[in-house]
Amino acid sequence: MTGFEQLTERFLAALRAGGGGVAGACRASVRVLPVQRAAIVIDEQHAGVQPWCSSDAVAAGVEAVQATVGEGPAVDAVATGVPVPVRDLAGPGDRWPGFADALAGTRVSGAMVAVPLRLGALRFGALDLYRDEPGPLDEAALSAGLHIADLITAQLVLARSRRFGTDLDDDWLEQPMASRAIHQAAGMVVAQSNVTVPDAYARLRAYAFGHGMSLAEVAHAVVARRVRFDGE
Structure with missing residues (x-):
């Protein structure tokens, strides 16, 4: 069994244990990746990226800032389709001045990377991963994060196909x-x-x-x- 196959099994087991759905995926991501917190944002029509789950209050605060100012790493990850890292959330904010200004009054620090939830040209949102210590994720950790993002995207695609096929609600599409x-x-x-x-x-x-x-x-x-x- 390859490393990615083992990671898939661990994530799916943690997802089931966490109750499934987007909220369960947040909790499962923290359990199987070398991060301290996670959040999932969905790109909603007109409203932009909106947080659908956060593993704790710290992540929830950062995600609320992104949703309010309409800029930040997750916004860029959805727009570009590539991961967007932040070496230190307490560092300079030339790239996203509104995002940085809003965070300046908080004690948020550490690193973050926004990993797009994408399938080809379709971009559903982003998986935001946080670490307490500043600095970049190493290559292995980023690869694992990309794999988990692909698994979450697959669940979102499956949920949409079930909804379109049966007109039934799905907990993966349960809007907060x-x-x-x-x-x-x-x-x-x-x-x-x-x-x-x-x-x-x-x-x-x-x-x-x-x-x-x-x-x-x-x-x-x-x-x-x-x-x-x-x-x-």
């Missing part, structure tokens, strides 16, 4: 409540401001950035009618 709220809020902004759908998402993101809130927090406030975009 935060994402649902963002899409609902965007629809409300369209109705309130008479803007296009892309503009509605842009307004939500701009409001979040300007008020020091996450995109999900603004969405929940709009849905709860605490924030409105009338006449803007």
Whole structure:
């Protein structure tokens, strides 16, 4: 049995033990890879990359920043289809100034690599892998991360084919409540401001950035009618 075959067996066993689905894949990635945390983001129409799971609060915080400012390693990984490493999350942020500025007020540090979830030209999102210590992942660890990303992509493709074939829900496609709220809020902004759908998402993101809130927090406030975009 090859090393990749052993890694596949370990990941699938950890995935089953973790309950399956995207959340289980996050937990399984941490168990089988030399990383301390993981997250999976999905590229959603108009909303951009949105976190569907995070293995802990630290990863969740970084993913919320990416979703809010619309830039960062996962955004680039989805756009380019290649892994995007970050040697130190506390380091200079010339590449993503908004992302770096938002992280500057936190104690987040260590390394990160965003691995695209892709099949040919199709890009579903990214698997974000975190290590506590700054520095790059070694070649073997990155190869293992790419393999796990391929396994996750295969599960997403299979889930989509099952949904299209049977019209049944699948836990791999279970959209988080935060994402649902963002899409609902965007629809409300369209109705309130008479803007296009892309503009509605842009307004939500701009409001979040300007008020020091996450995109999900603004969405929940709009849905709860605490924030409105009338006449803007």
